[in-house]
Amino acid sequence: MSKSDNTFFRILDIFAHFVLLNTLWVILCIPVITIFPATTALFSVVRKWVTEGTDAGVIQLFFTSFKENFKKSFIIGLFWLIAGLILYFDLSLLLQIEFTGKLFVYILLSFSAILYVFLSIYVFFVMVQYELSIVHTLKNALILSVSHLLHTLLFLVIIAAALITAYYFKMFMIIFGSTVAFVLYYIFHRLDAAIIVKKSSY
Numbered sequence: 001m002s003k004s005d006n007t008f009f010r011i012l013d014i015f016a017h018f019v020l021l022n023t024l025w026v027i028l029c030i031p032v033i034t035i036f037p038a039t040t041a042l043f044s045v046v047r048k049w050v051t052e053g054t055d056a057g058v059i060q061l062f063f064t065s066f067k068e069n070f071k072k073s074f075i076i077g078l079f080w081l082i083a084g085l086i087l088y089f090d091l092s093l094l095l096q097i098e099f100t101g102k103l104f105v106y107i108l109l110s111f112s113a114i115l116y117v118f119l120s121i122y123v124f125f126v127m128v129q130y131e132l133s134i135v136h137t138l139k140n141a142l143i144l145s146v147s148h149l150l151h152t153l154l155f156l157v158i159i160a161a162a163l164i165t166a167y168y169f170k171m172f173m174i175i176f177g178s179t180v181a182f183v184l185y186y187i188f189h190r191l192d193a194a195i196i197v198k199k200s201s202y
Helices: 003-029 032-052 059-068 070-094 102-129 134-147 149-168 170-174 176-189
Strands: none
Touching (some): 003 032, 003 059, 003 170, 003 176, 032 070, 032 102, 070 102, 070 134, 102 149, 134 149, 149 170, 149 176, 170 176
């Protein structure tokens, strides 16, 4: 077998890994309550790929992570859902009523919504990278997202670009989740190694 043949089959194998991982993620996200555990498992696999290569496998690693992190990621996901609903209803209500200080409240809620989006990105990085309590996971995800603002904005651009690509090229959907997760974590992994994460003692 020639070198070009080996390269072709290697690329095909990697592509198959991305398709399989994306498929597992989509299936496990169908029950809405498992979106966070499934996404945590997704990032656990791409973390392994980034640090050890795609030979690390998919299925066993995905389901092992899904099981091990289910409780923690489910609770964080529940918090995320409740916080998102509160922000949504508050902003919706704010647009319908008039009162003194409305602009200040609107700015405050908008700022909270921005932090919410930032937190939504980094929480998965922190969950698969560090062993922390739920409170400290959320706290450090927020700290990292703000302290590395340029990277955070880059992550948002990448996600937006991926969504646009998926909208116009439907076939991209078969590797959408796994590809986005891989690119995001690859960039996060290359951040300053001196990042200090405050660990919980409880």
